[in-house]
Amino acid sequence: MTLDLRGLGAGLVCAAAVLVAAGPAAASGEFDLATRLAMLGDYEGSLAEYEMFLRDHGRHELAPLAALAAGNLHAEVREDYEAAARRFDQVVAAYSSSPWAPEAARRRGEVAEALEDWRTAGEAFDEALELAAQQGNTRSADWINEVTAHAGDAFYHLGDHDRVLRTYRKVIDSDPPAAVAATALYRMAETYEATERPEEAARAYTQILETCPGGSREVAVGVMGKRDLIDRHVSFDWTPYDLYGEAAQLMEQRSYSEALQKCTAAEASCRNPRMLECLDFAKIYLETTLSGDYSTGYRRVEAYVEKYPRPQLAEEVGTTLDHWSQIVEAEVESKRNPEDAAALASLGTLYLRAGSLEAAVRTLETARDLDPERPGTRRMLGYAYNYAGRQADAAREFEVFLAANPDDTNALNMVGYAYMGQEQYEEAITYFRRYVELAPDEANAHDSLGEGLYRAGRLEEAAREYEKAVSLDPSFYNSYFFLGQIHREIGNKQKSAEAYERFLELIPDGPQADEARAALQDLAGQQL
Amino acid sequence: MKPTVTRREFLKRSAALGAGTALASTGLASAALGLPRLDFHRPPIDLAIAKGPSPVDNCLAAVEALGGFNKFVNKGDRVAIKPNPVGTSPPEMAINTHPDMIEAVIRECLKAGASEVVAVSNDDRRSIEGNGTWAAVERAGGTFKILNDRSMFREVVIPRGRVLRRDMFAIDVLDADVFINMPIAKHHAGTRVTFTMKNLMGINYDRIYYHRTDLQRCIAEATSAIKHSLVILDANHALLTNGPGGPGRVIQPQRVIAGVDPVAVDAAAMQFFRGKPEDIGHIRIAHELGVGEMDLDRLKVKEFDA
Numbered sequence: 072m073t074l075d076l077r078g079l080g081a082g083l084v085c086a087a088a089v090l091v092a093a094g095p096a097a098a099s100g101e102f103d104l105a106t107r108l109a110m111l112g113d114y115e116g117s118l119a120e121y122e123m124f125l126r127d128h129g130r131h132e133l134a135p136l137a138a139l140a141a142g143n144l145h146a147e148v149r150e151d152y153e154a155a156a157r158r159f160d161q162v163v164a165a166y167s168s169s170p171w172a173p174e175a176a177r178r179r180g181e182v183a184e185a186l187e188d189w190r191t192a193g194e195a196f197d198e199a200l201e202l203a204a205q206q207g208n209t210r211s212a213d214w215i216n217e218v219t220a221h222a223g224d225a226f227y228h229l230g231d232h233d234r235v236l237r238t239y240r241k242v243i244d245s246d247p248p249a250a251v252a253a254t255a256l257y258r259m260a261e262t263y264e265a266t267e268r269p270e271e272a273a274r275a276y277t278q279i280l281e282t283c284p285g286g287s288r289e290v291a292v293g294v295m296g297k298r299d300l301i302d303r304h305v306s307f308d309w310t311p312y313d314l315y316g317e318a319a320q321l322m323e324q325r326s327y328s329e330a331l332q333k334c335t336a337a338e339a340s341c342r343n344p345r346m347l348e349c350l351d352f353a354k355i356y357l358e359t360t361l362s363g364d365y366s367t368g369y370r371r372v373e374a375y376v377e378k379y380p381r382p383q384l385a386e387e388v389g390t391t392l393d394h395w396s397q398i399v400e401a402e403v404e405s406k407r408n409p410e411d412a413a414a415l416a417s418l419g420t421l422y423l424r425a426g427s428l429e430a431a432v433r434t435l436e437t438a439r440d441l442d443p444e445r446p447g448t449r450r451m452l453g454y455a456y457n458y459a460g461r462q463a464d465a466a467r468e469f470e471v472f473l474a475a476n477p478d479d480t481n482a483l484n485m486v487g488y489a490y491m492g493q494e495q496y497e498e499a500i501t502y503f504r505r506y507v508e509l510a511p512d513e514a515n516a517h518d519s520l521g522e523g524l525y526r527a528g529r530l531e532e533a534a535r536e537y538e539k540a541v542s543l544d545p546s547f548y549n550s551y552f553f554l555g556q557i558h559r560e561i562g563n564k565q566k567s568a569e570a571y572e573r574f575l576e577l578i579p580d581g582p583q584a585d586e587a588r589a590a591l592q593d594l595a596g597q598q599l
Numbered sequence: 600m601k602p603t604v605t606r607r608e609f610l611k612r613s614a615a616l617g618a619g620t621a622l623a624s625t626g627l628a629s630a631a632l633g634l635p636r637l638d639f640h641r642p643p644i645d646l647a648i649a650k651g652p653s654p655v656d657n658c659l660a661a662v663e664a665l666g667g668f669n670k671f672v673n674k675g676d677r678v679a680i681k682p683n684p685v686g687t688s689p690p691e692m693a694i695n696t697h698p699d700m701i702e703a704v705i706r707e708c709l710k711a712g713a714s715e716v717v718a719v720s721n722d723d724r725r726s727i728e729g730n731g732t733w734a735a736v737e738r739a740g741g742t743f744k745i746l747n748d749r750s751m752f753r754e755v756v757i758p759r760g761r762v763l764r765r766d767m768f769a770i771d772v773l774d775a776d777v778f779i780n781m782p783i784a785k786h787h788a789g790t791r792v793t794f795t796m797k798n799l800m801g802i803n804y805d806r807i808y809y810h811r812t813d814l815q816r817c818i819a820e821a822t823s824a825i826k827h828s829l830v831i832l833d834a835n836h837a838l839l840t841n842g843p844g845g846p847g848r849v850i851q852p853q854r855v856i857a858g859v860d861p862v863a864v865d866a867a868a869m870q871f872f873r874g875k876p877e878d879i880g881h882i883r884i885a886h887e888l889g890v891g892e893m894d895l896d897r898l899k900v901k902e903f904d905a
Contacts, residue, residue, distance in 0.1 A: 099641075103639055107826045110826060141758075147764055400848065414848070417847045478725050
């Protein structure tokens with residue numbers, strides 16, 4: 072588009088009348104403009120707009136957010152931390168009741184952290200927690216945990232361990248969600264340990280199991296790892312917790328019957344009402360998954376939520392309600408239209424996601440038989456067979472799906488692994504190669520091909536694929552594990568150790584971690 | 600493209616000529632200086648919800664209620680559109696945005712004087728061709744660009760971000776004069792629903808980062824970095840279960856929801872799904888970040904038959 076600029080001046084004068092009047096619409100426009108300028112990379116312009124917005128509309132409801140954004144731009148773009156700090160302080164001081172005040176205090180803390188001003192950082196993070204608590208703790212559990220951790224770390228840097236403990240105690244006393252309480256107690260316990268107060272540490276660890284055993288799986292596992300310390304200072308009955316932990320592992324392996332047995336045994340030996348709450352939910356989940364009776368299961372969960380309005384396992388309960396309600400509706404739909412292949416496929420998929428494998432296979436098989444040409448059904452049935460350990464059936468279904476969707480990389484990967492499950496490695500490699508052709512920049516593609524080649528005994532080629540995988544994604548830990556294996560087998564001890572070490576850096580507690588550690592010890596022994 | 604003259608410098612020059620700031624809103628001055636247009640049409644209502652059996656009629660009627668395409672698109676504008684073009688299913692399965700709607704929008708943009716209309720996404724070509732979107736875009740005179748190379752993205756700072764301080768987004772969207780987000784209303788196994796904001800995950804470079812950190816927050820913070828000119832949400836069919844890929848339970852609300860506020864549009868789309876807008880993490884966080892309004896009682900909503 073061209074414009075005759077000679078007329079521009081006159082045009083400007085003529086058009087002088089309107090716009091950019093004071094008022095909410097104009098104010099929002101300036102705010103939007105700041106966003107747009109940032110999109111265009113004009114950060115100075117964006118910052119100027121936010122600053123102008125604050126000057127002209129300091130009482131607008133978006134003013135604290137503008138100040139927060141301006142502070143972030145000062146920090147991120149200009150690296151002017153003093154200016155950033157001023158803006159964050161302004162949000163806290165002038166807009167303390169706004170929902171962005173806790174966030175501004177947090178950012179203030181981060182700026183101070185960057186300057187290693189630990190006192191200011193700790194106090195700012197503390198203030199963020201206080202503001203969040205005043206606003207009814209509407210922040211997410213993750214937010215509170217992170218800010219608490221930063222506050223604790225800041226005071227820890229100062230050597231002010233009492234302040235560290237007071238920060239955590241304040242969070243715990245504010246009646247937070249179980250996930251937050253568990254994490255705060257754990258950090259308290261770690262601080263006690265670090266300051267050589269083992270008895271207090273032991274009590275803090277056991278307090279987690281007594282008051283919020285379902286708050287955080289990671290924390291619970293951590294506490295179980297402190298058994299020796301706890302046993303030296305506290306008399307504690309581990310039985311129900313051990314059984315619950317075993318049940319959790321069995322659930323991950325989809326061994327639901329055995330998991331249910333463990334939960335029942337745990338219930339029989341447990342006196343802790345908080346633990347009984349978690350066991351109650353676990354049993355509802357397992358009994359429903361095994362029976363496939365989701366209507367009853369859904370009603371049981373609804374009753375559970377009435378009994379425990381602030382459940383420890385809040386996320387699991389919410390997800391289960393959402394998922395099972397879909398199943399119940401889909402079951403009603405299928406009963407109404409028993410010949411509707413699409414409805415059955417939908418229901419079968421829901422069963423599969425819920426872990427009811429038998430119901431999933433049965434329903435998806437019926438859907439397939441009603442409409443064999445429907446590729447989506449064949450794909451989901453392939454997954455169901457795969458989970459059920461019926462690899463030959465899985466391969467067959469995925470191949471039908473692939474005939475209609477030859478470039479579906481997920482299906483190619485699944486067929487490959489179905490053949491791997493039958494030890495037909497060359498067939499698997501064919502599919503993995505196609506996967507790599509279609510997705511050459513996907514680490515997983517090279518990792519899968521690497522595994523096929525490794526199982527087929529083609530070690531050098533496998534190593535090349537795994538190297539490619541980690542070059543595309545340096546956090547792809549599975550590839551490091553296999554590189555460790557391969558280099559060990561071909562006698563390259565140095566590279567093997569490096570690969571295992573990198574694997575353990577990425578995933579120190581994973582299922583293959585013990586194997587990796589044993590291999591490293593073995594390699595070290597060989598070098599002596 | 601980084602502007603060579605900022606808006607403030609332009610305003611200073613305008614003042615020296617004895618002018619007001621009005622022309623900035625028409626876009627003429629920005630265009631004169633080679634800047635992408637910086638002003639935005641503010642419709643008389645916040646949300647338009649058009650209902651009827653025809654997706655195209657619903658779409659056109661909804662935008663008309665907001666002022667019409669001529670209010671959003673000026674002569675010479677570069678327009679970027681982000682549909683949801685995933686999968687090879689027909690529109691009745693509610694997996695992808697209705698191709699007829701996409702075609703209609705492109706035609707209207709060109710009629711309003713757009714110099715080019717580009718549809719963008721990072722989905723694979725086979726899907727986009729298989730569900731009819733590619734042909735629809737080309738028939739209407741647009742171009743489809745698959746975002747499959749790093750050079751097609753540019754990093755931006757996200758001033759309101761915390762987990763997402765910076766991210767790389769499609770240059771075609773960042774530099775467009777008009778950005779139109781055209782999602783479909785679907786269930787999503789990871790985020791519970793996928794509407795406007797989740798649809799932006801098709802224009803950013805590193806989606807894995809979102810999954811690894813805090814998916815809901817990243818979606819909200821990404822939305823804070825992208826200025827929507829217009830949102831047109833396809834709720835002619837809606838996928839209620841097994842999203843985003845299906846197959847699942849499909850209902851037919853026979854509606855299109857249009858607005859300029861992505862949060863408001865998403866909040867309105869929740870009416871077809873279980874739960875309230877504040878139950879969805881990215882809707883709630885985006886509201887908290889000031890990206891938009893999720894409380895529909897505070898908005899002017901017009902629902903009508905197309």
